[in-house]
Ligand SMILES: Cc1cc2nc3c(=O)[nH]c(=O)nc-3n(C[C@H](O)[C@H](O)[C@H](O)COP(=O)(O)OP(=O)(O)OC[C@H]3O[C@@H](n4cnc5c(N)ncnc54)[C@H](O)[C@@H]3O)c2cc1C
């Protein structure tokens with residue numbers, strides 16, 4: 001085998017894989033993080049509701065309940081160390097009409113059993129005062145001050161970056177295809193880029209975690225079903241809902257909610273429908289209708305005319321209904337994480353810690369690195385700076401004075417910086433997710449030609465090789481025959 | 489402390505901005521400044537390398553850059569100052585501007601401002617088209633920019649949603665480039681853009697147009713592989729069974745333009761929800777004294793020549809305002825959109841303005857009438873002026889002039905209303 005042996009190989013660079021890599025980077029271990037896509041965090045971790053749940057929802061006693069509440073408590077420190085947007089602004093479960101009111105009591109009870117802090121019942125009048133646009137039929141609400149919101153992609157990118165800063169190796173466009181085994185022990189991972197020997201494998205493959213389980217040799221009928229969630233995004237200039245509003249939950253989901261994001265846009269969603277295809281993140285007319293109807297139940301004044309984007313994400317819904325977190329007996333050298341659906345984002349920091357603990361117990365001796373640096377320094381975001389700070393930034397590098405995306409005020413300096421980080425953006429979507437460029441009203445109409453130019457220059461490739469999201473998604477096809485010649 | 493003081497600051501250098509700067513200078517304003525975020529003057533015209541510009545003003549058939557150059561030469565000849573690569577970030581109601589110029593922030597105080605920021609294209613998100621989100625979905629204007637300015641093709645096999653002018657012009661351009669345009673689909677029962685463009689760009693190149701059709705699905709994971717079109721009923725709902733898969737690698741959108749007014753709002757300028765642009769009076773002044781507006785930022789025009797005229801009007805009055813620092817008359821007649829009128833400009837009109845010269849009303853109809861019609865202007869229910877048109881279409885702006893002699897007919901009225909009726 002050509003490759004040096006890794007102590008740990010993590011399969012999948014979603015929020016779970018990246019936070020796990022970062023947690024392990026604290027120890028003297030050779031860690032390799034594999035991701036089949038062209039960027040980290042392009043699975044469920046980028047297309048979700050971005051809520052750091054308080055924990056009143058999961059059934060008491062489950063992994064979901066336990067890791068939700070434990071995970072929730074870790075977010076302030078995490079956001080402080082990794083410098084991503086996070087706001088613990090609290091959330092509301094809103095009962096509409098008297099018949100929904102008793103469900104709030106159930107949630108309260110469940111929350112107490114799960115150890116949730118900061119719960120308070122508020123009256124209909126109080127709810128109307130706090131959210132003037134709320135449906136006038138509101139009958140009461142559960143207010144939970146420990147709920148939060150974040151920029152989920154920023155969490156993944158920052159965690160991956162911090163891991164790489166601390167010597168984790170990240171390989172993108174590298175898919176785990178099979179394992180090398182010695183008896184029951186996994187001793188290597190076979191990928192499209194060669195075979196990598198290792199001592200431990202951690203399954204963080206999201207929708208494909210069931211496939212990985214079987215490849216590793218687990219005999220199980222455990223199955224992941226993709227469950228689609230669709231969303232509307234509203235124009236910040238037109239709709240400003242400053243709250244996180246849940247309806248009362250149904251047996252299979254938390255329902256269609258309306259929430260502000262850390263960037264001030266309002267989003268509505270998600271639906272919850274089981275589908276077959278693990279790659280099908282398309283948006284459907286029926287799904288969008290359902291989102292709109294559900295959102296209007298909370299906020300009747302919402303207008304479709306103010307929508308600027310739609311998207312969908314896939315939950316990895318496991319057949320056991322709970323997070324699977326195990327160091328199975330049948331296979332050695334394997335830590336299995338599967339069925340990490342909602343509240344998986346919230347729970348991810350606690351899940352990562354659980355992996356560390358599991359390795360302590362079963363694995364190699366973990367030795368702390370004295371030079372481990374938990375801080376991922378923030379990069380300047382031009383739009384958030386004061387005019388004085390902007391002037392200084394421009395003075396240090398004039399590329400910060402060139403605005404590429406006018407709706408979200410993103411500068412060339414920010415784009416170039418993202419191409420040269422430990423976890424670089426190499427695609428249009430990679431830039432978009434990191435800077436919010438193209439996410440405003442014009443949805444990239446103005447910036448796309450400029451971003452292609454910058455990516456081509458910085459990556460030293462032809463403009464026709466610049467992609468939206470990796471090989472196969474090239475944005476341009478060939479030089480035009482009749483050259484413009486219009487530089488009048 | 490502002491670093492710079494000007495009589496008139498014009499934001500944007502498309503045909504509206506260029507004309508406004510020329511007129512302000514000619515009216516006597518001394519320091520006239522054009523601020524343009526692009527790297528050259530000319531606005532959208534720079535990427536419109538086809539002909540069709542200047543027929544009204546110069547009686548010549550010019551390309552966009554040629555047309556723009558005529559005004560750029562005058563701007564330069566008159567000594568108008570220009571700042572390129574400079575983007576205005578904020579304006580206050582007291583006419584202070586904050587801009588960023590290749591690496592530095594500027595603060596400018598203006599005695600008058602002309603907003604001439606043009607418009608942007610409606611995107612896929614605004615339409616909420618279902619399906620996947622692969623590479624290969626562009627607005628027609630972005631595709632135009634790729635080909636004409638960057639020199640690259642954004643695809644080889646196209647479907648086009650919407651039949652706006654830019655979409656039709658691009659359809660022909662793509663054929664010139666050796667690409668295939670499989671189909672254009674339009675949700676309305678009539679063409680969105682000018683008939684002239686329909687004939688010269690689609691009919692002449694055998695590009696099929698399907699009216700009352702829309703795109704209901706996009707397929708393809710990394711790059712567009714196909715779109716699904718369907719016929720729609722009178723409520724624009726897809727008719728089941730009419731779906732058709734059109735293989736293509738690119739979907740172009742030509743589904744409307746939206747005036748670019750985020751900046752105007754910051755200055756306290758009130759917008760008309762029907763046009764998406766500011767409420768203006770006959771001098772193109774907005775509700776904020778000293779702030780004027782012209783061109784596509786006010787309402788979307790179909791001909792750049794009319795944009796130029798609107799720019800002259802706004803610039804002249806901005807120059808006037810800069811010199812005298814006073815608002816015109818407060819006597820304002822409201823101008824109301826009546827039957828089959830989508831909107832009419834100006835929103836208010838000083839009846840005395842007719843003493844100074846003819847005043848033009850600009851309107852668009854709500855639905856097409858392919859038969860002779862009357863365009864009636866009425867004051868308090870009494871006919872003031874009427875004009876006949878052989879047909880009316882939403883894509884073609886209608887202009888009607890009130891001559892000075894009509895002054896007497898409107899002087900006591902509270903409002904003017906405009907309606908379009910079929911001649912019987
Ligand atoms: C619609 C929706 C809404 C949600 N809302 C919330 C919420 O508000 N709050 C909350 O806490 N949680 C929420 N969740 C859940 C949360 O998003 C997920 O639990 C979390 O993102 C899971 O992270 P992950 O790393 O396990 O999976 P993913 O992010 O899917 O990452 C798995 C990664 O593994 C890679 N991979 C797979 N197979 C291979 C292979 N063979 N080789 C290499 N790489 C591979 C994939 O490409 C992917 O990048 C929501 C989920 C959805 C879908």
Ligand SMILES: Cc1cc2nc3c(=O)[nH]c(=O)nc-3n(C[C@H](O)[C@H](O)[C@H](O)COP(=O)(O)OP(=O)(O)OC[C@H]3O[C@@H](n4cnc5c(N)ncnc54)[C@H](O)[C@@H]3O)c2cc1C
Nearest residue numbers: 500501502503504524525531532575576605606629783784
């Ligand atoms: C994408 C597109 C393609 C078109 N193609 C055609 C065509 O092929 N044929 C045709 O006849 N008509 C076309 N038109 C319409 C026609 O060109 C317009 O009617 C005309 O150019 C409008 O002139 P304008 O001056 O109002 O705006 P524009 O020409 O759009 O000029 C506005 C200018 O303002 C600048 N600006 C905006 N905001 C700021 C700011 N904050 N700070 C500084 N500068 C700013 C912009 O960079 C731009 O240069 C097109 C329009 C668009 C939007």
